[in-house]
Amino acid sequence: MKLLQVAGEPSAAMTDARRAAAAAALTVTLGLAAASWVVAIRQMSGMDMGVATRLGSFAVFAALWVWMMAAMMLPGAAPAVLRHVQASGRVLTVPLFVGSYLAVWALVGVAVYAVYRPHGPVAAGVVTIAAGVYEFTPLKRQFRRRCRESMRSGFGFGLCCVGSSIGLMAMLVALGVMSVTWMAVIGVLVVAQKLLPAKAAIDVPVALVIVGLGVLILIAPSLVPGLTPPM
Secondary structure (H helix, E strand, C coil): CHHHHHHHHHHHHHHHHHHHHHHHHHHHHHHHHHHHHHHHHHHHCCCCCHHHCCCCCHHHHHHHHHHHHHHHHHHHHHHHHHHHHHHHCCHHHHHHHHHHHHHHHHHHHHHHHHHCCCCCHHHHHHHHHHHHHHCCCHHHHHHHHHHHCCCCCHHHHHHHHHHHHHHHHHHHHHHHCCCHHHHHHHHHHHHHHHHCCCCHHHHHHHHHHHHHHHHHHHHCHHHCCCCCCCC
């Protein structure tokens, strides 16, 4: 009996250690996300001009973009972080996982800066419709499924999540890349799609609403608050 108890003790201790590591990883991840929201909101104050928003210098935009991505993406990445810690048993690997994950989104920011130009409601409407249509595609479903599965590295996890959320992020950039309101709306959609399994009863109406928003922007942009700067 004593031998069985002794043999069982390391397993129990290991389980407790993994639980403690998972709790610490979750606290750090969500804490960083919350802090990023505070920083991003403060930095974005007064910068939103809707479709006429200008990005400014690359250094300023790149720094702000990383804060934005940490705020929007880390809450939905929490389950993947927990799976990573439970597999490795080491909380010290979390910074590398999270850092490489955010590095993928930082590269997306570089692409955004390269192609972005202040535009008009027509471009915003077309991009929004395209984002809604993308929600219906098999490619979107495949990336969303892979984003919800366990990934070995933050970089690989990030690539799948970019594929899943690229339409929604394009929509953010088109409607107001410095809009806290749109950032919050898109952030909620991204987190929901990472945490919840795909269900046509929910996903189809959401996609149709996005398409409908794009159509509304094309025919009556004045009805969408914050889309164009006040004259």
